[in-house]
Amino acid sequence: MTVTLRLRDKDYEVRAGMTIRDALLQIGIEPDSVLPTRQGELITEDEILQEGEHIRLVSVISGGSLPSDPLGLGMRR
């Protein structure tokens, strides 16, 4: 009856039949902060979740790989 959404190592279970966007809002993930993929393919957030499927969410935000200092409040550059 459920769909699994996986972000990093964390699984979230939601009901099939709703859009990815609604599912993300329901589990408290900002839709713009992730990219949903179905079998490795990027999909838009208006897609309807199918019974039993696994959606992998790729996080969009990064900060540690910046070639400058992300912690410095006097953020130079």
Added chain:
Amino acid sequence: MKCRKCGDRAVINMRQHKLALCGPHFLDWIPDQALRFIEKYRMFDADSRILVAVSGGKDSLGLWDVLGRLGFQADGLYIGLGIDGGTGYSAESQRKCEAFAEAHGLHLIVVDVAEVEGATIPTAASLTNRGRGKPCSVCGLTKRHVMNRVARDGGYDVLATGHNLDDEVAVLFGNTLNWASGYLARQGPVLEGRDGLIRKVKPFCRLYERETAAYALVRGIEYIYDECPHAVGATSIYYKETLNRMEADRPGMKLSFYLAFLRARQQGLFAEAADGPTDSLQACSTCGQPTTAPGQCAFCRTWDAVRARQRVSV
């Protein structure tokens, strides 16, 4: 949702541009956009020798990929920081950069900080007062120094970094909250070179982080998903999340904040000398790189202190 250009199934919907695109059209759109910004901000031209700072992440590898597809000649620079954090962060990011370079027949320069300077970034951070135990201060200082040295020694015209719009807006937000007008005066798509400082450019500065991440995914670029373990809880990430909540209510807000800032800056709203480094630069007595104070530069002072303490502790 359908691609606006061909009507096929869209892979991404960019609400900020009211634009949904299929995979192939999105893969064309990103380099088109980057080229527009490269030309608009006069970053470099077809003959320029470009050095791209690569970290193994989606932005820098995506940028290297896009520059190659646009026909620019760009070498990569990877700086090995020696950060493990239980996930082998540095080792894995280096592998990603090397694999990308090899697959595309590109030239990658690798500088291993521990090999060249005698200690990894975390070790150095633990041996200096700089950054109060956090490695980011030493890390940033070291990366800026190495990037400049390699770019100058290699005779490159310009150093390109993968900063995206979200990076730029987070920094802008932080500098605005602090009214750091000197930093505000220097932030932008291009930082002109002077007195031995390499010119720096950010061809992705107007691309949303969501777009650069999607590009790496659709293009099949193998990049490192893990954050540097020291980025956890970083102020910049907090700012990004805050800005994303505003963006969710008002699509396009991040871009208009950045563009309005660039216009204000162009109109001379921010004074360069209000804080931060002043105008005159001199050569460091040890390494010769430009520095604001006479004598040794901050990089040489920090690393000399690290090596002195290392000798004491053995």
